[in-house]
Amino acid sequence: MLKKRLIPKLLIKHRQLGPVTRPVLVTTVRYRDIREVGDPVSQAKIYEAQFADELIVLNIDGTPIAGDETMLGLIERLATETFMPLAVGGGVRTADDFGMLLARGADKVTINRQAVTEPELISRAAERYGAQCIVVSIDYRTGMSGRPEVFIDQARTPTGLDVVAFARDAYERGAGEILLTNADRDGGGEGIDVPILREVADSIPIPVIASGGCGLAAHFTEALAEGRAEGVAAGTFFCFRDQNPMQARAHVRTAGIPIRAST
């Protein structure tokens, strides 16, 4: 039986240290309040030892991935030093960018801004590389209207698009997975937005990964059970709390949800 996934999210910023640019691991709160955590490769190795099911690695500087040796080098090192699945995104603009990331060791590529501004890229990449490696990352906020709206540019720019309709459109164009993040809950720890997650998951037959708001082990269980997510991604929760994927895993397992054993 297919197991549900617990996915640490590595948010990366470029930091200039003298003549070299290094990738640093950060966490955010509501996509602001950036805090440096440390070296992403060391942290990835810790997550691997804690039986994380997959890693999501996102460049949050908004710079293009093509020619970015800092990010590409990081992906290559992660694929060399860990043996776990990698979903990589941030600054992906063209179908060639997908090929480049896959060659460097990514298994899946996520797009966010480009899925809004140039949705044809989804089908173009899916035709070449298969739907299984196309992840559309959707950030949303719930404004005055009460309806969740898709945002881009680190959740700064509203698009006027409805989350459920946009997820459905991404699926129809060939996306193989949706990473759904409530940007208002990012880093807050008050729980996943289960009703919207459920609405999106029920409207499409591809996997949905929930993100934004995990503060307790119980939040993972809620997203997987009531929210019908295939996986839950978390950054702050795994980085700062006295919590790790093994403890969250134990909670999920006790609730009777199929998940990989920590062996």
Add this chain to the structure above:
Amino acid sequence: MDFRNCTVGIVDYQAGNIHSIQSALEYLGAGPILVREPGALMEVTHILLPGVGAFGHCAARLQASGLAPTLERAVFERGTPLLGICVGMQLLADHSEEMGGSDGLGWIGGAVRQIPAAPAVRVPHVGWNDVLFEENFGEFAQGERADFYFDHSFAYHDPRKGHTIGSCQHGAPFAAIVRQDNLVAAQFHPEKSQTAGLKFLRSFLALQRPC
């Protein structure tokens, strides 16, 4: 086990996640090399056929590479062990229905078909799923179950009788590992499957070409 005497030729036909498999083989000490010329295929001790993307795209790339005839000789005349991964597995089938249909190498028979989505069966099939070993394979015993990482929308069905040595289920059952003597192939990604994956790669590397 020591794999210092192995040289694994990774078939580089511009259609695979080569970096990850290369790293896993290096970690095991198995000396991987990238193969773009047919000649090298007759010298290596093991061959690895990767594959990511649409089946038709991979099949066309493999034909265009000019490596297929030598690959066939290395495997069938020389008896070099070959491991196909993901679409590299599917290429061993007669045919795939992906994107209007294309022919494979037909070495293990069978067909590659879309996994039907259903309530609670989301497609693509992404994540960790357990494989039941139907026969002994290296460090895995018949009847053993192990979790491996899958990422695919199409699955291998009906290889020649007795050739499925590992099965998996996502909605319906499908062939997760097929084997015909020195020819082995897996739908999952051993290079991404942590300890179980490394154990699987060691089991493949333990296969040897007859002297």
